[in-house]
Amino acid sequence: MKNSREIMEILEAYDLTGSYRAAAELAGCDHHTVARYVKMRAAGQQPDQRRHRARAIDDYLPKIEELVVRSQGRVRADVVHKRLVAMGFAGGERTTRRTVAEAKAQFRAGRRRIYRPWVTEPGLWLQYDFGDGPVIKGRKTTLWCAWLSWSRFRVVIPIWDKTLPTVTACLDATLRRIGGVPAFVLTDNEKTVTTGHVAGIAVRNPEIVEVARHYGTTIRTCVPADPESKGGSEATVRIAKADLVPREVNLREEYRTFGELEAACRAFCDEVNSRPHRETRRKPAERLAEERERLHPLPRQPFTAVFGTTRRVNWDATISVEAVRYSVPHELIDSRVWARFHGEELIVTSVDEHGSAREVARHRTGTPGSPVLDDAHYPPREDKNGDRTPKATTAEEAAFLALGPGAAAWLVEAATAGTRRIKAKMTEAVALAKLYSAAEVDRALGTAAVTGRFADKDLLSILDYQVGLTSTEPVRRGEDHSLQPGTSAWARFGTTTSTEDEDSI
Numbered sequence: 001m002k003n004s005r006e007i008m009e010i011l012e013a014y015d016l017t018g019s020y021r022a023a024a025e026l027a028g029c030d031h032h033t034v035a036r037y038v039k040m041r042a043a044g045q046q047p048d049q050r051r052h053r054a055r056a057i058d059d060y061l062p063k064i065e066e067l068v069v070r071s072q073g074r075v076r077a078d079v080v081h082k083r084l085v086a087m088g089f090a091g092g093e094r095t096t097r098r099t100v101a102e103a104k105a106q107f108r109a110g111r112r113r114i115y116r117p118w119v120t121e122p123g124l125w126l127q128y129d130f131g132d133g134p135v136i137k138g139r140k141t142t143l144w145c146a147w148l149s150w151s152r153f154r155v156v157i158p159i160w161d162k163t164l165p166t167v168t169a170c171l172d173a174t175l176r177r178i179g180g181v182p183a184f185v186l187t188d189n190e191k192t193v194t195t196g197h198v199a200g201i202a203v204r205n206p207e208i209v210e211v212a213r214h215y216g217t218t219i220r221t222c223v224p225a226d227p228e229s230k231g232g233s234e235a236t237v238r239i240a241k242a243d244l245v246p247r248e249v250n251l252r253e254e255y256r257t258f259g260e261l262e263a264a265c266r267a268f269c270d271e272v273n274s275r276p277h278r279e280t281r282r283k284p285a286e287r288l289a290e291e292r293e294r295l296h297p298l299p300r301q302p303f304t305a306v307f308g309t310t311r312r313v314n315w316d317a318t319i320s321v322e323a324v325r326y327s328v329p330h331e332l333i334d335s336r337v338w339a340r341f342h343g344e345e346l347i348v349t350s351v352d353e354h355g356s357a358r359e360v361a362r363h364r365t366g367t368p369g370s371p372v373l374d375d376a377h378y379p380p381r382e383d384k385n386g387d388r389t390p391k392a393t394t395a396e397e398a399a400f401l402a403l404g405p406g407a408a409a410w411l412v413e414a415a416t417a418g419t420r421r422i423k424a425k426m427t428e429a430v431a432l433a434k435l436y437s438a439a440e441v442d443r444a445l446g447t448a449a450v451t452g453r454f455a456d457k458d459l460l461s462i463l464d465y466q467v468g469l470t471s472t473e474p475v476r477r478g479e480d481h482s483l484q485p486g487t488s489a490w491a492r493f494g495t496t497t498s499t500e501d502e503d504s505i
Contacts, residue, residue: 002033004401010037021108056091057099064096068103071379077101124148126217130190133158134245136255137332138451143244143265144170146237151287152277153178153345156240156265158258160362163342164192165306168211169349169357172302175215176356178288180295185212193220207306213305216296243268263283302357307349308340317377321346323368328361341365346372382479400426406446410454419454429459440467 002010002416006027011024014034024031040046057064067075067083069493081089081096091097128149133141144157144167155174175181187193194202202221212219244264246252255261273284278285298440311319317330328337330350337360338349348361366372390408392398400407407429414422433441444463450455453462 002029002037002055007037007189010034011041014038023141027215051501053096057089057095060087060089061099061103063087064099064103066106068100068107073104073107075100080440082239113414118148121294122150123180123296124177124183124185125186125188126234127176128171129188129234130162131236132245133241133242134255134261136258136261141258141261143240145240146170146174146282147236148178148182149286151291152280153284153288153291154236154240154269154272156244156269157389158261158265160359160397161342162190163194163206164207165342165349166359167192167208167309168306168358169210169302171215172355172357175298176354178295179182179292179298180329181215181298182295184218184220186222189221193219193237211303211306215299237266239263239272240268271338294474300355302355303350304349304351304357307357308347309338310336311348312336312459313341318371318373319348325371326361326363326366327371327373329377330379336436396430397428399430403429403433404442406444406449407448408440412447413449413452414454417452419455421456425454425456425459432460432463436463438466 004378006029010023010027010029010033013026017023017026020031020034020038027034027326031195033092062082064080064277067080071306077097077100078093080100081093084091085095121500126146128144131145133143133145136170142159142162144155144159146155147153152451156374157170157173161228162407171185181182189202191205191207195205195206204219208219243250245263246254255264257397273288276283289433309321311321313319313335315331315333317333318325318327319337319339320326326339326348327347328350335350338351340347340349346361346363346365347359348363349357350360351357361374361377363372367504390397390401390411393400400411402498410429411422411426414425429441429445444459447466448459448460453459
């Protein structure tokens with residue numbers, strides 16, 4: 001069977017020569033082949049179409065078509081083959097698979113849905129969906145993926161769960177990031193949005209209806225099994241997962257903290273929104289500036305009714321919920337936050353000065369009397385030993401600490417040991433610094449601090465000993481010196497005993 005290019009060369013050769021044999025010599029084929037294609041063209045047939053040859057499976061075509069129609073094109077070829085074998089078919093399974101594939105293609109061609117292209121308008125549609133995020137410290141995260149249908153502006157936010165308060169916080173953050181509210185918000189049939197279906201009609205969750213009314217928009221849900229109504233958000237989820245979730249294809253390292261994932265999502269959004277989109281050939285950030293003119297204004301405050309009960313953050317960066325103290329970031333001291341329980345966790349939400357709501361803390365449920373604290377909520381101390389660093393408050397203390405670090409170490413250790421008359425001994429050290437050098441007195445104080453000698457005359461004793469040393473080099477003994485004591489003392493052991501016995505008698 002010749003391909004289309006070879007057939008065209010054969011026909012062109014015949015048109016040029018007008019002879020079957022001459023055309024065959026030019027095309028490099030048999031003259032009977034040239035005659036066949038010329039006759040097919042004269043009869044109005046397609047030369048590149050294969051002639052259907054009779055097959056053993058042709059007698060079973062009605063049954064194959066019946067099975068394909070009954071299953072709506074979902075029947076497997078191996079199931080069809082077993083049916084045909086039971087009916088007497090002796091051919092191979094490969095032939096059955098090829099024939100079933102042809103029957104399915106014909107079935108789909110006759111029942112293919114035709115869609116009118118969705119032409120979006122600025123300010124109308126915002127879509128969002130969820131995707132599986134990376135695992136952080138053994139816990140799985142979720143990616144909130146939203147996009148404006150007209151400008152293609154994307155927003156990706158990492159979350160821990162898909163509860164209604166979390167969805168509300170993400171929706172609020174998304175709207176504030178794009179700078180307005182669209183007319184409709186399209187999403188999937190999650191339980192937070194749709195509680196069920198009656199006669200094919202989605203029943204809205206009354207709480208999400210209140211959220212939509214607060215922001216001045218309308219929540220719509222996608223038609224089940226209809227990818228055309230949610231293709232944009234699904235594409236956003238697919239692109240975000242391919243770039244943000246650590247895999248071998250992107251060589252991204254695992255995230256150590258949730259904050260690293262938040263920073264990565266922000267960088268991802270900045271990247272995709274600042275490069276030209278494949279469809280519009282323009283940057284989504286530029287089109288967003290135009291779409292904002294068609295968006296509704298945002299309410300100044302977010303919808304906080306679903307965030308829980310309000311709490312005031314104390315000076316120690318904690319809130320009290322059911323007699324248990326939970327820590328929050330220290331930046332929120334003396335501010336108001338919202339706390340709610342979700343399962344065995346307490347979730348704390350905050351609203352910043354711009355009106356954007358975000359989750360700031362998440363703790364395991366505690367018990368009264370046992371505070372639940374997170375070290376990350378408190379600022380790191382630059383000097384962990386700051387409480388043990390002496391700070392002079394009087395002239396006498398300044399004079400003593402001016403001797404050097406040995407004096408400071410002596411004061412700390414002496415105070416820890418509960419030494420009596422510390423101030424008098426500090427005055428004595430300052431006086432000794434006039435007789436000796438300050439460096440020698442400071443060295444003696446450091447030695448006293450290390451050895452724990454804080455008695456009245458200990459400092460003077462250490463000072464006299466250190467000043468009297470002629471050399472600070474260690475004494476090195478030779479191999480002829482031994483620390484093993486001799487046995488000469490045992491030589492008079494018996495004699496001494498006898499004499500003492502006689503004297504006693």
